[in-house]
Amino acid sequence: MNRFLWVIQILLALLFLFTGTSKLMMSSEQLGQQMPGLSGGFLHFIAVCEILGALALVLPRLLKTAVWLTPLAAALLVIIMIGAAVNTLAAGPLVALPIVTGVLCIVVAWGRRRVAP
Numbered sequence: 001m002n003r004f005l006w007v008i009q010i011l012l013a014l015l016f017l018f019t020g021t022s023k024l025m026m027s028s029e030q031l032g033q034q035m036p037g038l039s040g041g042f043l044h045f046i047a048v049c050e051i052l053g054a055l056a057l058v059l060p061r062l063l064k065t066a067v068w069l070t071p072l073a074a075a076l077l078v079i080i081m082i083g084a085a086v087n088t089l090a091a092g093p094l095v096a097l098p099i100v101t102g103v104l105c106i107v108v109a110w111g112r113r114r115v116a117p
Helices: 002-025 028-034 040-063 069-087 089-111
Strands: none
Touching (some): 002 089, 028 040, 069 089
């Protein structure tokens, strides 16, 4: 189970690092065009949260310090994925990606809920 969780954590971290950095590289106007109804500043805030969450999915257990951050980060990323699912609900089948990502974050949060590394 530990290896399974590590694989999920690494894949989620890579996904959130990619999405977060790509949002940060875009201007507020570009983000506003891609996601109408949300301000560019708010989307930049979400991007920073995604990057920090990605780091917190892997680094605490890797460094064996503050391991409680991993399940917390996964749980907080679920909230971001709920928002992403609601935001893309009108897009049809594209809503599956944030839902699957959110479920994988739940698996990590549940699997890493114990404090022992």
